[in-house]
Amino acid sequence: MNKTIIIDDNKYDILILKKLLEINHLSDDIMTFTSPLEALEYIKNIIPEQKSIVFLDIMMPEMSGLDFLKHVGALTQAKQNMFDFYLVSSTLDPVDIKKAQNDPNVKSLIHKPITTDILKNLLSQ
Amino acid sequence: MENASDKKVEVLFLDDEFFNLQSFRAAFRSQFKVHLAQTTQVAREILENNEIEVIISDQRMPDQSGTEFFNDIIKIYPDPVRILLTGYVDIKAVIDAINKGEVYRFLSKPWNDEEVKITINNAADIYRTRKELIKKNEMLEKAYNELDQFVYSASHDLRSPIASIKGVLQLIDLEPENKDEYISIIQQITDKMDKYVINIIHYYRSSRFEKKIVEVDLKDAVEDLLDEFQYMPEATNVRINTHFQLESPVFSDGVKIILILRNLIHNAIKYQRSDTEEKLVDITVKATEEKISVSIRDNGVGINVREGDQIFKMFQRATNVKSGIGLGLFIVKQCVDKLNGEISFLSEEGAGTTFEIEIPNLLNLEIGEPSSQS
Numbered sequence: 178m179n180k181t182i183i184i185d186d187n188k189y190d191i192l193i194l195k196k197l198l199e200i201n202h203l204s205d206d207i208m209t210f211t212s213p214l215e216a217l218e219y220i221k222n223i224i225p226e227q228k229s230i231v232f233l234d235i236m237m238p239e240m241s242g243l244d245f246l247k248h249v250g251a252l253t254q255a256k257q258n259m260f261d262f263y264l265v266s267s268t269l270d271p272v273d274i275k276k277a278q279n280d281p282n283v284k285s286l287i288h289k290p291i292t293t294d295i296l297k298n299l300l301s302q
Numbered sequence: 303m304e305n306a307s308d309k310k311v312e313v314l315f316l317d318d319e320f321f322n323l324q325s326f327r328a329a330f331r332s333q334f335k336v337h338l339a340q341t342t343q344v345a346r347e348i349l350e351n352n353e354i355e356v357i358i359s360d361q362r363m364p365d366q367s368g369t370e371f372f373n374d375i376i377k378i379y380p381d382p383v384r385i386l387l388t389g390y391v392d393i394k395a396v397i398d399a400i401n402k403g404e405v406y407r408f409l410s411k412p413w414n415d416e417e418v419k420i421t422i423n424n425a426a427d428i429y430r431t432r433k434e435l436i437k438k439n440e441m442l443e444k445a446y447n448e449l450d451q452f453v454y455s456a457s458h459d460l461r462s463p464i465a466s467i468k469g470v471l472q473l474i475d476l477e478p479e480n481k482d483e484y485i486s487i488i489q490q491i492t493d494k495m496d497k498y499v500i501n502i503i504h505y506y507r508s509s510r511f512e513k514k515i516v517e518v519d520l521k522d523a524v525e526d527l528l529d530e531f532q533y534m535p536e537a538t539n540v541r542i543n544t545h546f547q548l549e550s551p552v553f554s555d556g557v558k559i560i561l562i563l564r565n566l567i568h569n570a571i572k573y574q575r576s577d578t579e580e581k582l583v584d585i586t587v588k589a590t591e592e593k594i595s596v597s598i599r600d601n602g603v604g605i606n607v608r609e610g611d612q613i614f615k616m617f618q619r620a621t622n623v624k625s626g627i628g629l630g631l632f633i634v635k636q637c638v639d640k641l642n643g644e645i646s647f648l649s650e651e652g653a654g655t656t657f658e659i660e661i662p663n664l665l666n667l668e669i670g671e672p673s674s675q676s
Binding site for chain 1: 454457458461462464465466468469470472473476477487490491
């Protein structure tokens, strides 16, 4: 079973994703953050025992998902390897798509709304 | 253009013959603002220090010909309209200069006052029309940029709740037994979206409508807003004090004044701390013949100071504690700017925020006078 972290300033979107993961039995260990700063603190401080999947919203007022990844890029490689980042967005801004593709930590970019099919597809990879 | 033509046309007259300078001044000083130069050196100094609209230069001068002079200055001062004055039938140089675009027109010596006057007025028209066009283009450019930003942000902000609703609908499919809970979430999301759309309409009003100066009853305006806000869920247990010191009737753009008050009072009520019993909002409104001052103080969540200047930017949400819509303070700032006012704020995270606004009282303008700006 996967460990999952959801970072999104929108509490409704957190709820949707969390429920989808639970209902479809895709993850049984889900942490959620509405504040990317708190999430970053958490990621900096934990010693991960297993690989985590991180769903990261792009547009957040405190810190954008792309800026968040810059901070992640400063962590040790061993630590970075413990997280698979999926960027989540409801916009189709080509600039964001390009940046996401260029970031080695990003597994892929997902457009909201996230569906059961999308999740099953991602997590079976 | 009315404003522009009220101002006297600034004309630079360059001629090495002192007598010509004198008679030019005598003939035109009452109609134009005349600057005289006997050498190209003096002419350059005048160009440097004044907004010259039309230059008339003699062709035959000892140090430099008129066309050479124009050719030299055209790169540094491309805007003034250039007219060549020539006593000889120096026709080749004139044709050349006109063809190269260096000279708008030529006048022959001895000049005819009426002809010179018409020529200067036409040249000034060209100068001022070009200026106006440049200004309009800049405004248009700015409007385009704002529109781009607006469309991008608005489409994101409108699309994201739709995506959320779609997501919740999926959950209803998967967990029909929790339908009621999910429907109430959809309701909350649509309420937020509705407020956002209403804010867009307010923004549109604040930016597009011409200003209309009317008498504004500030006390009435504040009390109407408070009546409206008392039903906000956040308004329970918030103590609101109002102080009015209205020494003069107030004339201003009523729509904008109310938009400013609406957004700031709404924010003060909304961004209260949930962990405090003593929730306070203080509203002080003063008016003199010169100005309107408004101060709105709360002891709410406060604004992170590092966000200081950011808070007036479009769609930037200043606090992450509660869902905000991001347009409110942008609208406030835009309205205050359009009323030639000033806005400032003091804030401490966790301790509260005070917004101070000063706006000129347009008491002495006639009611409903159409604005000459904007």
